[in-house]
Amino acid sequence: MKISAKIRITTGYIINLVVIIAIGIIYLNQIASLTENVAWHWVLFGLIILSIGMLTTVFFMLKHQLKIKKQYELDLIKSKKLLQSIIDNTSNPISVKKLNGEYLLVNNQYQKLFQSKAEDLIGKTNHDFLPKAVADRYRNSDMEVIKEEKEIHIEETMEQQDGEHIYLSVKFPLFDNTNRIYAIGSISTDITERKKTEQSLKAANTFFDLSIDSLVIADKTSFVRVNPSLSNILGYTTSELLAKPFSSFILSEDLTRTFEEIKTLDEGKDIINFKNRWICKDGSTKWLTWNATLDKSTGLIYAVVRDITEELELKQEAEEERNELLESQQKLNMILENISDGVIVANSDKQVLMANYSANELFKIEDDYSISFDFSDHFEVFYPDGKTTFPSQELPAQRALTGEITNDVDVILKNLETKEKRRVLLSGRPIVNSQNIVVAVVVTIKDISVYKKLEEDLERKDMESRTVIGYKRSQTKKGKTKTSKSAE
Known part of the structure; x- marks a missing residue:
């Protein structure tokens, strides 16, 4: 059974007091039988009283020191509880380790990091419950504190249930009264969100600047x-x-x-x-x-x-060009509409884009886009003899697509519906861009049916009049017909 210090001190005091008194009585009895000197007796009695007084003084001093020590221990326990209460109620993980890495103190937040209780961590090192690579990393930072003998700031990464967390740890040495390091303290702050914010801010700044x-x-x-x-x-x-x-x-x-x-x-x-x-x-x-x-x-x-300066300038230029084009188109339309010849314009995809009034009249179509590029939807095309079919690839429109210029190709157009025939002269011109690529063609159609008919009528009347006045037909060596005057 463990005996308290108070009982030990009191028991020792009583035993020593009894021993002193006993020794004094024995000594007095022995001296009294040997001498009658009263002064000596008083000296001996005084020494006994002094010894008892000194023993009593020591007893009360020890008792007082014991009381002080007990109060100190109570205050120390109270301080430890207060310290533990403070660190347990902070949001930062806090720990204290011995120089060999054993835990002396951990708070609740630190225990949550490893899902352990304080009693499961105290007296253990990181190598007892963490992977070696992780434990070595923590140990190296602890050794850095011992080496530098001052606090250090270090970022530490820890895998937790909700993912990886980044902590900013402040590690510092604890000194004893001889100014020697006896432990290493650590206070960590979870900066995961701050890091994300910093990364987002950095990305935002990069986006802002770039x-x-x-x-x-x-x-x-x-x-x-x-x-x-x-x-x-x-x-x-x-x-x-x-x-x-x-x-x-x-x-x-x-x-x-x-x-x-x-x-x-x-x-x-x-x-x-x-x-x-x-x-x-x-x-x-x-x-x-x-x-x-x-x-x-x-x-x-x-x-x-x-x-948008350049954009507005380009828009203004485009508007000016559009206005100029519109004005030019209006002038062109006015010119085309006042030309007696038919005119059609087609793109490189053989789609008719524009036709003047004379062309619409010829094709009997008001919608320009419905006009056939090779006339095949509207006419049969013959040579001037009216019998031989004119090949479509030789039409001026087709030849213009290859970049060829043609003038006054004489053909007969026979309307597919009315069977009406027209004698026309076709001409074709290619329109090229700056790269010399044909982008459109212009075809003119000159109706010479009336002129041919007049020519035929004139020739016929001329022949009739020549016969009346004595001219007759004769055959030349080349097979051509000529007239000669007969003798009257």
């Missing part, structure tokens, strides 16, 4: 942040753009409507495709289009900006 479109953060009067794209557009450095109100870069004629547009943000409306003019560093002016929204919690405006 974006082709200009990205802007501003308040109601000045830029807060701009990306390099806007600097490249306007020619100012970033610091120059941030140093002045943005109104100093806007063309004065556009200032009023720009600030009116900004006011609409306070009404909860976003700015969509707002266009205004900005003054570049070289003095030129550029058109920018803005899409912006307001963060009411911060009062900041977030905007995406694009340079």
Whole structure:
């Protein structure tokens, strides 16, 4: 049975007191029989009383020290409980290890990391319950603390039930009263979310800086942040753009409507495709289009900006070209409609794009797109003899697609429905682009039926009149017919 220190001290005091008294009585009895000196007796009695007094003093001193030690132990236990309570109620995992790696102290959060209780960790090292590679990594960082004899900051990765977590651990040495390291403390902070946020912020900053479109953060009067794209557009450095109100870069004629547009943000409306003019560093002016929204919690405006100067210039040029083309087309249509010959225009896919009034009359079709490129849907095509079929590949339209120019090809067109015949002269011209590729053809149709009929009638009447006045037909050596005057 373990005897308490208080009982041991009290028992020792009583035993020593009895022994002193006993020795004093025995000694007095022995001295008294040998001498009658009273002074000596008083000296002996005084020594006995002094010994008893000193023993009593020592007894009370030891008792007092025992009380102090007990109070110290109570205070120490109280402090340990208070410390344990504090560290158990913090969100940071905390541990204290001996120099050999054995755990002296762990809090609740640290126990949760390994799903263990404190009693399962105290007295053990990381190598007792972690894979060797992981335990060696933790041990190396602990040894770094001992080597440096100062705190270190290190990021440690730990696999948990919900995935991998990253901790920022502050490891520090604990010194005894001789200033020697006797333990290593560690306080860890879970920075997994912070790391994700940092990565997201880094990605956002990279996107912000590398974006082709200009990205802007501003308040109601000045830029807060701009990306390099806007600097490249306007020619100012970033610091120059941030140093002045943005109104100093806007063309004065556009200032009023720009600030009116900004006011609409306070009404909860976003700015969509707002266009205004900005003054570049070289003095030129550029058109920018803005899409912006307001963060009411911060009062900041977030905007995406694009340079549309070239786009507007191209659009203006295209509009001017369109107007010129329309004017030219109108003039061309007017010319074509006033030409007595039929004219058709077809693309390289053999689709008729345009026909004038004379061509519509010839084909008896008002819809230009319904006209057949090789006439096969409307006419039979013959040589001038009216019997021999004219090959379609020799038609001026087909030959023009190959880049060939043809003039006045004499053919007869026989209408498939009315069987009416027309004597026409066909001509073809290719239209080429800048690469000398045929993109369209123009075919003209000159109706000479009336002229041929008149020519035939004139010839017939001429022959009749010549016969009457004495001319007759004769055959030349070449087989040609000629007339001669007969003798009267």
